[in-house]
Amino acid sequence: MNILVLGGGGREHTLCWKISQSEQCQKLFAAPGNAGTANCAINLPIGVTDFDGIKNAVLEHKIELVIVGPEEPLVLGIHDFFLRDPDLAKVGVIGPQKRAATLEGSKAFAKEFMNRHQIPTAAYAEFTPETIQEGEAFLEQSNPPYVLKADGLAAGKGVLILEDLQEAKKELRQMLLESKFGEASSKVVIEEFLSGIELSCFVLTDGENYVTLPMAKDYKRIGEGDTGLNTGGMGAISPVPFVTEAFEKKIRDRIVKPTIEGLKKDGIPYKGFIFIGLIKVGEDPKVIEYNVRMGDPETEVVLPRVENDLVTLFQAVNEGSLDTVQLEVRKEVAATVMAVSRGYPEAYQKGKIITGLDQDKMIFHAGTLLKENKVITSGGRVLAVTSFGENHNEAVQSSYQTLSKIDFDGIHYRKDIGFDL
Numbered sequence: 209m210n211i212l213v214l215g216g217g218g219r220e221h222t223l224c225w226k227i228s229q230s231e232q233c234q235k236l237f238a239a240p241g242n243a244g245t246a247n248c249a250i251n252l253p254i255g256v257t258d259f260d261g262i263k264n265a266v267l268e269h270k271i272e273l274v275i276v277g278p279e280e281p282l283v284l285g286i287h288d289f290f291l292r293d294p295d296l297a298k299v300g301v302i303g304p305q306k307r308a309a310t311l312e313g314s315k316a317f318a319k320e321f322m323n324r325h326q327i328p329t330a331a332y333a334e335f336t337p338e339t340i341q342e343g344e345a346f347l348e349q350s351n352p353p354y355v356l357k358a359d360g361l362a363a364g365k366g367v368l369i370l371e372d373l374q375e376a377k378k379e380l381r382q383m384l385l386e387s388k389f390g391e392a393s394s395k396v397v398i399e400e401f402l403s404g405i406e407l408s409c410f411v412l413t414d415g416e417n418y419v420t421l422p423m424a425k426d427y428k429r430i431g432e433g434d435t436g437l438n439t440g441g442m443g444a445i446s447p448v449p450f451v452t453e454a455f456e457k458k459i460r461d462r463i464v465k466p467t468i469e470g471l472k473k474d475g476i477p478y479k480g481f482i483f484i485g486l487i488k489v490g491e492d493p494k495v496i497e498y499n500v501r502m503g504d505p506e507t508e509v510v511l512p513r514v515e516n517d518l519v520t521l522f523q524a525v526n527e528g529s530l531d532t533v534q535l536e537v538r539k540e541v542a543a544t545v546m547a548v549s550r551g552y553p554e555a556y557q558k559g560k561i562i563t564g565l566d567q568d569k570m571i572f573h574a575g576t577l578l579k580e581n582k583v584i585t586s587g588g589r590v591l592a593v594t595s596f597g598e599n600h601n602e603a604v605q606s607s608y609q610t611l612s613k614i615d616f617d618g619i620h621y622r623k624d625i626g627f628d629l
């Protein structure tokens with residue numbers, strides 16, 4: 209069958225790489241893709257929220273399965289768009305419908321969902337411009353640090369963690385009254401601060417059955433030793449060494465199962481990935497957030513460890529028969545290291561020629577572009593280099609080895625991925 213992957217980052221290159229290994233995949237397309245997806249798929253110059261453009265491509269290329277990489281088209285209702293259109297209704301879409309995507313699109317919706325289904329998470333309250341005084345009073349009664357979250361999508365920037373009460377009140381006012389994060393902060397969730405180590409859990413579900421994919425941990429800060437500004441992710445590892453069998457069982461029993469059961473009880477259909485951001489508080493897992501997609505760069509370590517044919521898994525999602533599938537996971541450790549442009553996550557330059565890509569390694573492109581037969585940088589996060597090893601150190605060192613042969617003007621990567629393990 210012909211398959212389309214929507215998106216153009218490292219996650220989508222990894223999806224294309226894995227899908228292209230399936231014998232069931234005839235023609236693979238990526239929209240818009242990048243210079244990496246061009247090696248295993250046909251890139252189509254269509255944006256991920258251009259639903260009409262996507263429809264035309266699906267019909268023209270007889271595409272039967274669409275995998276949605278990023279959250280934006282899901283939150284905008286791309287799956288619903290397919291279901292509503294008689295020409296598209298038969299096309300399988302991996303990625304939930306709009307209502308379920310609200311788990312990522314609205315923090316308040318996610319918190320209400322977790323409370324309703326007794327899923328452990330930080331205590332919280334939500335406020336609007338009309339209830340700002342209650343919000344300030346709530347902050348006065350709370351202990352620092354104060355956690356303020358814009359309700360809606362804010363490109364990963366909508367969470368503030370503040371030590372000072374006056375600053376927290378000022379930020380609350382700016383979010384609610386001055387649209388600090390635009391429409392996204394017209395509602396604000398204030399949360400109890402949780403202290404612990406974070407990890408990511410990935411689930412693939414058909415709405416009825418599910419498989420829990422390998423866990424991963426990403427390294428979000430730009431600087432070594434987890435310092436400096438937050439980024440989309442500077443590296444990741446899988447499995448996560450502090451996830452013991454007992455801790456994993458808690459995640460499965462207290463979080464994954466009630467999440468799927470909760471969706472069913474609420475009558476919310478879900479076909480696709482669920483990315484559960486977790487924090488280990490003492491010996492207990494709590495949910496920090498839901499995302500309705502895979503993580504990036506977590507995908508770059510999770511998918512290489514999945515031994516199943518990915519198209520078979522997606523077909524099972526589509527047909528509601530994931531219960532017939534046995535997940536097979538490679539035992540070795542995977543690590544990925546992200547090479548970024550100098551300056552990222554603040555201003556950076558694009559258009560730099562990348563050399564050293566001609567290696568038989570798992571080099572996943574994130575922000576790259578083909579120009580006059582050369583691969584150039586086109587984003588802050590440029591390449592994710594994944595390796596396997598017997599242990600974390602071996603895997604990480606192997607990625608550094610590959611990276612030592614890659615170059616572009618301003619290349620930067622963290623030299624300490626896995627330092628804390």
Ligand code: AMP
Binds near residue numbers: 400403406
């Ligand atoms: P979110 O967008 O909700 O994942 O939040 C972004 C980041 O803020 C998380 O990855 C955590 O590092 C941090 N964070 C969010 N909520 C909390 C909380 N309740 N306690 C401590 N840290 C948090």
Ligand code: GLY
Binds near residue numbers: 499503
């Ligand atoms: N790596 C975190 C994310 O994809 O949101």
